[in-house]
Amino acid sequence: MNVLKKLKYALMTNLIGKPYLRIERKKSEKKIAKLFNPDSPLNPPLKITAYTKEFVSSHYFKGRYIEGVKPVAWVTSGAPIEILKALGFFLIYPENHAALCGARKVQMDLIKTAEKEGLSNNVCSYVRTDIGSLLSGRTPAGKLPKPDLLLACSNICQTVLHWYRMLEKHLNIPLVIIDTPFVYNEIEPHQVEYVKKQLLHSLLPVAEKIAKKSLKEKELKKVIKFSKDATELWLEILNLCKEKPSPLTVFDQFVFMAPIVEMRGDRETVDYYNEMYKEVKSKVNTRKGALKRERRRLLWDNLPIWFKMRELAVKMAERGISIPISTYTYAWGELAPLMDLKKDEFEVIAKVYLSPILNRGTGHKLNTMVKMVKEFKLDGVILHSDRSCKPYSMGQMDQRNRLIEEFKIPAMLLEADQNDENAYSEEQIAIRIESFFEMLGVSYG
Amino acid sequence: MAAHSMVYLKGMINLKKRSEIIKKFKAEGGQIAAIAPYHYPKALFRAFNILPVELWGPPKLNTLESKSHIQTYICSVVHSILTFHLKGNLSVCDYILIPHTCDSLQGLGSIFLDFIKPEQKAFTLYIPRGRRQVDIDFLSKEIEKIYNELQKATGTTPDKNELNHHIETEEQAVSMVKKLIKNRAYLNTDDYTFYKTIRSKEYLPAEDFIEIAEEFYKTYKIDTPLNKKPVILSGLLPEPMEILNVINEKDGLVAGDDFATTGRRLYPKSEGQNPFVRMAKSIVHSPPDSSRGDSVEARLNHLIHITEKTGAKGVIFFIVKFCEMEYFYLPHLRKGLSEKGIKSIVIDTDINDELSQQTITRIEVFMETLK
Numbered sequence: 001m002n003v004l005k006k007l008k009y010a011l012m013t014n015l016i017g018k019p020y021l022r023i024e025r026k027k028s029e030k031k032i033a034k035l036f037n038p039d040s041p042l043n044p045p046l047k048i049t050a051y052t053k054e055f056v057s058s059h060y061f062k063g064r065y066i067e068g069v070k071p072v073a074w075v076t077s078g079a080p081i082e083i084l085k086a087l088g089f090f091l092i093y094p095e096n097h098a099a100l101c102g103a104r105k106v107q108m109d110l111i112k113t114a115e116k117e118g119l120s121n122n123v124c125s126y127v128r129t130d131i132g133s134l135l136s137g138r139t140p141a142g143k144l145p146k147p148d149l150l151l152a153c154s155n156i157c158q159t160v161l162h163w164y165r166m167l168e169k170h171l172n173i174p175l176v177i178i179d180t181p182f183v184y185n186e187i188e189p190h191q192v193e194y195v196k197k198q199l200l201h202s203l204l205p206v207a208e209k210i211a212k213k214s215l216k217e218k219e220l221k222k223v224i225k226f227s228k229d230a231t232e233l234w235l236e237i238l239n240l241c242k243e244k245p246s247p248l249t250v251f252d253q254f255v256f257m258a259p260i261v262e263m264r265g266d267r268e269t270v271d272y273y274n275e276m277y278k279e280v281k282s283k284v285n286t287r288k289g290a291l292k293r294e295r296r297r298l299l300w301d302n303l304p305i306w307f308k309m310r311e312l313a314v315k316m317a318e319r320g321i322s323i324p325i326s327t328y329t330y331a332w333g334e335l336a337p338l339m340d341l342k343k344d345e346f347e348v349i350a351k352v353y354l355s356p357i358l359n360r361g362t363g364h365k366l367n368t369m370v371k372m373v374k375e376f377k378l379d380g381v382i383l384h385s386d387r388s389c390k391p392y393s394m395g396q397m398d399q400r401n402r403l404i405e406e407f408k409i410p411a412m413l414l415e416a417d418q419n420d421e422n423a424y425s426e427e428q429i430a431i432r433i434e435s436f437f438e439m440l441g442v443s444y445g
Numbered sequence: 446m447a448a449h450s451m452v453y454l455k456g457m458i459n460l461k462k463r464s465e466i467i468k469k470f471k472a473e474g475g476q477i478a479a480i481a482p483y484h485y486p487k488a489l490f491r492a493f494n495i496l497p498v499e500l501w502g503p504p505k506l507n508t509l510e511s512k513s514h515i516q517t518y519i520c521s522v523v524h525s526i527l528t529f530h531l532k533g534n535l536s537v538c539d540y541i542l543i544p545h546t547c548d549s550l551q552g553l554g555s556i557f558l559d560f561i562k563p564e565q566k567a568f569t570l571y572i573p574r575g576r577r578q579v580d581i582d583f584l585s586k587e588i589e590k591i592y593n594e595l596q597k598a599t600g601t602t603p604d605k606n607e608l609n610h611h612i613e614t615e616e617q618a619v620s621m622v623k624k625l626i627k628n629r630a631y632l633n634t635d636d637y638t639f640y641k642t643i644r645s646k647e648y649l650p651a652e653d654f655i656e657i658a659e660e661f662y663k664t665y666k667i668d669t670p671l672n673k674k675p676v677i678l679s680g681l682l683p684e685p686m687e688i689l690n691v692i693n694e695k696d697g698l699v700a701g702d703d704f705a706t707t708g709r710r711l712y713p714k715s716e717g718q719n720p721f722v723r724m725a726k727s728i729v730h731s732p733p734d735s736s737r738g739d740s741v742e743a744r745l746n747h748l749i750h751i752t753e754k755t756g757a758k759g760v761i762f763f764i765v766k767f768c769e770m771e772y773f774y775l776p777h778l779r780k781g782l783s784e785k786g787i788k789s790i791v792i793d794t795d796i797n798d799e800l801s802q803q804t805i806t807r808i809e810v811f812m813e814t815l816k
Contacts, residue, residue, distance in 0.1 A: 119776060122767050154574060168740060169777055181587075182569075362555040415516075
């Protein structure tokens with residue numbers, strides 16, 4: 001059975017998938033070239049945009065045929081995946097899948113499906129999107145492979161614990177929870193010990209049993225090295241956005257961050273970011289910005305509004321507003337220095353996964369924002385108050401007030417949602433953005 | 446609201462007001478800790494002569510002040526706690542503890558530490574989301590950390606015996622709540638009085654609570670069970686408490702609950718000599734609970750167990766609006782209950798609002814469908 005599945009996988013991915021996606025990439029490249037519009041406030045996107053689509057699509061394409069070939073795990077975005085990767089797991093990220101649905105604007109039908117089944121509209125819209133997809137079988141990815149294991153890590157929110165409990169119930173497969181205590185101030189030794197013990201005694205035995213093999217230290221080190229290299233490259237790419245004009249906007253980054261979330265730990269991901277680094281660096285060298293005219297530079301806080309990305313990007317660009325960086329995209333790079341390859345791997349993983357910005361206090365986030373404003377030479381901050389993401393959004397009102405009053409940095413709160421269009425008021429957002437533009441001195445009027 | 450059913454004996458137990466208790470405790474040299482929901486080691490505070498007073502809101506508050514710090518899509522319990530503090534009502538307290546119960550209380554704890562910066566010493570406590578040995582080990586260290594902080598703050602060092610003494614007293618108080626809930630059908634009083642009494646544990650010293658609970662039991666105990674329709678409540682807390690009157694008026698009786706205030710804190714007795722481990726074990730082994738991230742199966746089996754034990758044919762999920770952790774489980778719990786022939790209803794509430802006529806009607810209709 002497995003031999004047949006392996007053959008099918010090889011046939012479909014290498015002989016059909018690869019050439020097909022390559023053709024699609026060529027088409028995309030042509031489409032991107034045609035996108036060049038002298039009247040557009042945006043410069044043409046990076047060439048690597050077409051490859052990004054191919055790269056991410058190939059992951060989902062492989063997923064269609066992976067069952068029976070490799071063990072499959074569905075994991076949260078902040079899960080310590082290096083252990084699973086080293087054991088040969090194929091990974092799917094339901095959060096990324098929900099974001100993909102939002103970006104492709106197919107999420108509302110899925111949300112309705114989940115709500116019809118009794119899930120409250122007060123539950124995170126990623127969850128409603130993903131559960132709607134699970135219940136209906138509809139996905140822009142074609143088909144998601146059925147997992148053998150669920151892995152939820154609480155370092156991004158408590159929501160994922162409940163979400164994965166629901167998946168556990170639906171799929172009737174093992175769930176491992178890695179509980180990462182919230183870091184109000186500094187990381188403490190007993191917190192590291194707690195996470196490390198869970199990795200060793202909760203995750204490892206279950207994962208090894210499913211993978212039918214033992215974890216090899218050499219393999220784990222290799223995966224951590226790939227994670228570290230990709231994360232460092234991502235950080236370097238983002239740091240290039242400190243230049244004026246910024247070679248990328250946050251709207252580009254939201255798309256380019258997909259591999260660092262769902263394919264970190266792979267050699268190909270390191271290659272991908274190497275390529276991207278070269279292209280972004282060349283843009284910096286030729287002083288070619290993402291916008292044709294960069295008048296003001298802002299920081300974006302929190303998740304994107306996936307279903308409004310293009311509209312917001314254009315709206316901002318029309319006024320010369322560049323958003324070179326966000327706390328969210330930067331979060332995927334800033335942990336790179338913690339990945340110390342000389343130390344005990346499990347201790348390193350424990351520390352890294354305790355440290356994401358979402359697992360740190362509101363004061364830490366304010367300090368991060370202030371530092372970013374200075375380093376990226378920004379003129380203000382947009383804080384997306386995301387109804388679906390309470391842990392990211394709580395504290396924003398005080399953060400905004402401190403930015404304005406204490407640090408004299410213009411800041412605006414934008415009430416919306418990452419995936420639920422019902423929580424997005426076109427008119428109100430337009431008014432708020434317009435007022436903020438006025439404050440920044442980039443109003444049409 | 447119409448009068449309660451005349452079957453019940455009402456209001457014979459004299460409960461002192463929270464403010465009087467606090468005043469008396471302070472006058473006798475004790476200190477006060479305000480505690481946000483909902484798992485925490487009560488005995489630890491008592492060993493330092495600190496009375497923990499729980500903050501479940503308070504309800505029916507105009508939460509204008511909190512709205513300049515937290516968004517309107519955060520639950521009313523969190524808004525009320527913050528508003529209560531910003532109005533200066535926590536000035537009587539010497540300490541504030543905000544356990545990590547959910548994303549919203551995590552945010553509140555963080556805002557308190559980083560931006561609000563109250564005059565009182567503020568603590569947080571991470572409650573682990575598992576029931577493994579590793580979770581007990583971690584929680585006992587968290588508890589020990591608070592012990593060290595309190596030691597510094599008070600200059601006192603309660604020894605193992607003192608801690609164990611308070612653990613046992615608190616366990617006795619929990620046993621009394623268990624006894625009252627177990628005998629609910631044999632207590633001839635209305636649910637409002639019943640819950641007022643058992644919830645007084647949220648602010649009374651355990652010794653006083655045990656005394657009142659014993660007196661309550663003696664006063665209302667009858668030999669034959671009340672001939673009422675038993676129903677189970679689930680959620681965070683029975684607020685607005687008028688819901689209890691609506692149930693009673695429809696000939697119903699709250700025969701058991703899965704509330705964070707009560708049913709989810711019926712901790713098992715602990716064993717061993719290390720007081721930190723004992724306190725941690727009790728919390729880790731609490732009944733199935735959304736805030737602990739328990740499985741659907743565990744919560745469903747627990748609810749089925751309560752309904753079977755009490756003969757209840759219905760469950761009312763009384764959910765504080767925006768409480769995400771409660772919402773998640775509802776489709777599965779309701780389906781599982783339905784398969785067992787148990788009806789259920791979901792009521793969204795805001796602890797600061799009055800019970801709406803629409804809600805009253807929905808509960809009334811639901812009660813009428815129970816046989």
